[in-house]
Amino acid sequence: MPYFDAASAAPLHPVARQALLAALDEGWADPARLYREGRRARLLLDAARESAAEAVGCRPDELVFTPSGTASVHAAIAGALSGRRRVGRHLVVSAVEHSSVLHAAAAHEAAGGTSAEVPVDRSGAVDPAAYAGALRADTALACLQSANHEVGTEQPVAEVAARCADAGVPLLVDAAQSLGWGPTPDGWSLLTGSAHKWGGPAGVGLLAVRKGVRFSPQGPAGERESGRAPGFENLPAIVAAAASLRAVRAEAAAESARLRALVDRMRATVGRVVPDVEVVGDPERRLPHLVTFSCLYVDGETLMDELDRRGFSVSSGSSCTSSTLTPSHVLKAMGVLSEGNVRVSLPAGTAEADVDRFLEALPGVVASVRERLGAPASASPSPAPAASLVVDALGRRCPVPVIELAKVIGEVAVGATVTVLADDEAARLDIPAWCEMRGQEYVGEEPADRGRAYVVRRLD
């Protein structure tokens, strides 16, 4: 049963399992104690730190272990902002950071700080010059992910790091998605990671702070992990995290080339065999194992359900899933279609045959969902054209507003408009994205009695 959601959580690497088992026996005691069980635990902790630091590319005394990637990000942002409080209280992030970064930014604003989001292009990448433009004299910290967790696009970390260095602003790089695949480009001041993303166990995050970076841990004091991560060390998991990072890195070059080729095949094939699909993210500067696409006239939840019934586990950034009512902030920032969104992220070791099976199954799954929703055929015949039309999709959720638009666009004359009344949040993103995909003109949106009116002009 192929599991294609490694970007959420990778299955445990065999080395992680083995190390965890060994450390359950050897590393359960308190490493702060002086008796033999404590000394043994301390040795394991020190060795894990050295190993992880080497993989991260820092000194052991620059690295601490936290309970999660999220905990690392929260501690990093709070500590760096406080350490540079005298400089100012301005925080810069990209618009497509992980929610842990954006939530920390929101908390910072709620506490009286300010923050700016650097926009991304349609591929999901920031522009280094635009990023530099957001840095101010009172900017205490800048944050940029190494690669995006939803679409796989790599960020220009080295270029942004250079701009930050010029401005004297420390850069926090959230390397959660990339750390298993290789070292992070140089120039970061703080770095965070999460073990369960690379095949390590849950319960371990990494937080590296370069010597010389002003850092003042927030929250109640703690004696452990240099005062940067309070609470008893989760030592067996830390040992397993460090061992598995080393193991996946040893396999990374070969495995990333193999998965990169599989993903290239997926990117090409999905666009060919599924009509009205948008494959998103940078096709070149990207994570090796991840591809995201969105399918017109399909709702994300049904699509995931159907793929799950056929044995494929994927995730979705669509709004129309039971866990959320708004589309992914990443797709929104990129301005790409969010309906029928699917993220496929291949765990290391994914069999080629499973990818082939997925590509075989996908067109039928999408077609059946479309049929059920009454989506228009790809090229609908044009009856006697009307001047302009208004479509009422109020109270209907994604992907219905776009389906209704697509059904009638052929009924208006070229140059005439279709106005879609909708109150679903996703329509604001998906109607312009549909226009872009289908070569129609998106005129704009207007307030309406209920919801919003989205105006589209037929061009062909």
Added chain:
Amino acid sequence: MPYFDAASAAPLHPVARQALLAALDEGWADPARLYREGRRARLLLDAARESAAEAVGCRPDELVFTPSGTASVHAAIAGALSGRRRVGRHLVVSAVEHSSVLHAAAAHEAAGGTSAEVPVDRSGAVDPAAYAGALRADTALACLQSANHEVGTEQPVAEVAARCADAGVPLLVDAAQSLGWGPTPDGWSLLTGSAHKWGGPAGVGLLAVRKGVRFSPQGPAGERESGRAPGFENLPAIVAAAASLRAVRAEAAAESARLRALVDRMRATVGRVVPDVEVVGDPERRLPHLVTFSCLYVDGETLMDELDRRGFSVSSGSSCTSSTLTPSHVLKAMGVLSEGNVRVSLPAGTAEADVDRFLEALPGVVASVRERLGAPASASPSPAPAASLVVDALGRRCPVPVIELAKVIGEVAVGATVTVLADDEAARLDIPAWCEMRGQEYVGEEPADRGRAYVVRRLD
């Protein structure tokens, strides 16, 4: 090799190990996902929550899992204080709480709040009436441990809870030390616990908040664990924590009776076979598995080292260990001797023979350390008495100031004084404690050019 420091970390219970292994295979995926691996993880998480909630004595929706007992305490205090911010910003804690509570109280004060420490008696327990006296109209939260982690004394939780209820103040009970032994007395509003204290894995804390208690989680928002514990759930460890809590509870009645008898024997024997020893903590209202005593004229580090060389792993609240320069805040609050302090906490399953071996080894170990330090024999002969004496112990660390005092007390006349000049922090605690133990009068302390002058009057 007997490990006698269960109060720091208990060895992993076999059930925890077994459950952890199973959950590594079944519970590595994201429980927030809708595909089968996610649904399976969600089922495991829900089952663990139900099982743990039953053991805690609360509803499943009142309980969340955090990364550690410390994380639970920090989240509990910050959330409860913020939830009752309108009432006021006053926090009440006992003087012998775990450092995670005291650190959170210090952070609260640093942020402009106020807090009060309720003192304890010589056994380590608070007086419910004194506790009630500390509650004010603007008290937002009160904290009391179920039992003390250093001396084992049980706190009058039910009585204090009743006083708090009368005053309308929510009570947080830190049940870290007792949760494995049985349910917490009723009346708490918030409760915290830590899995590795009961034989569960590291990396799991419990936080229960009763329905109706005002609670506002602090820090950046999170979607997981009802917004009360951000970061990816450490599911295998959570499953192991819940399973092992149920398992240790099933064994608790029989095992606690057995260990209680062993500890009774230790309490009686230590006082008999080691001269100049103070066994501390309540002899009756106490944890079943824990005993603490302090030995005059011995330094904690050498004592721990010597016991470790003989295969016994214990901890110490003495100041004279390499990890600290101040005596334990618990011993300080109790006003008992801190030098030569040893805490023995027996893990479940401790063999009676190991306890016997410890009791056989202890007198020789203490005697050899005393001999090396030149400690006075228990009854030193009295030469021609001097009127009064001043002993200069400046720059000498615990236990030397007390040793020097004991050496000369017999040289002054009954009614005359010995003044000890000392700058070691422990002297302030240990000289009065020595007087109490030896039936001499502690007159008081005075400022001196360097350090302090401690005045002792010979009574016999």
